[in-house]
């Protein structure tokens with residue numbers, strides 16, 4: 001899968017790209033990340049990327065020309081079919097909310113272009129005539145779209161075949177889908193008077209499995225009750241929930 005990132009701060013990507021899963025995916029040739037500095041697509045002496053907002057107001061607005069030209073420079077290298085189909089995602093607080101489902105959807109594409117906004121905003125014509133999608137990673141204010149792009153790429157690449165080791169992918173979310181994770185412990189069995197739950201040391205795998213499932217349900221009910229509506233639960237588990245919901 002190929003990512004083309006349009007940004008004013010390509011340096012921000014160096015840390016993540018040279019670490020862990022990113023680095024492995026890139027070195028195994030499963031992922032290509034091309035960084036494009038929007039400033040390189042300006043033509044004036046001062047390499048101007050932003051300007052005052054028409055109508056007045058605080059802050060600056062990213063100019064359309066360098067952003068259009070950066071995306072068009074990607075398209076000229078592609079077949080006309082690929083160029084026409086290229087998803088161009090604008091990272092913006094006003095976009096649709098990113099989620100695991102959106103990550104799965106985006107992981108189906110071979111190429112993805114990501115535009116990182118900055119400043120107070122991006123000229124509306126980028127949204128209207130260049131972007132094919134707009135994504136936000138959550139309701140908090142970032143300094144720009146760069147960290148959002150990294151979050152999105154991180155979530156996508158771990159879904160690509162061959163990126164995670166077989167251990168990790170075998171352990172995947174399927175059977176706990178829609179639930180928070182159960183508590184995990186490792187050695188020592190007692191740390192500062194705090195013992196590991198006895199069931200986990202019992203060697204009884206059926207009992208361990210039942211305990212973990214129950215803990216996951218309890219935790220989800222306490223912290224993210226809205227998630228339970230979509231979780232796949234059996235009758236016994238539904239019963240556990242009804243019991244936990246009763247005042248004690």
Ligand code: 9D3
Pocket residue numbers: 091092093116117118119120121135136137138139140141142143144145146148
């Ligand atoms: C004045 C109104 N602000 C919107 C809340 C303007 C503004 C603030 C920060 C516009 C852009 C930004 C920079 N943020 C992003 O570009 C961004 C973002 C985010 O701030 N939160 C969650 N997801 C994203 S994706 C891109």
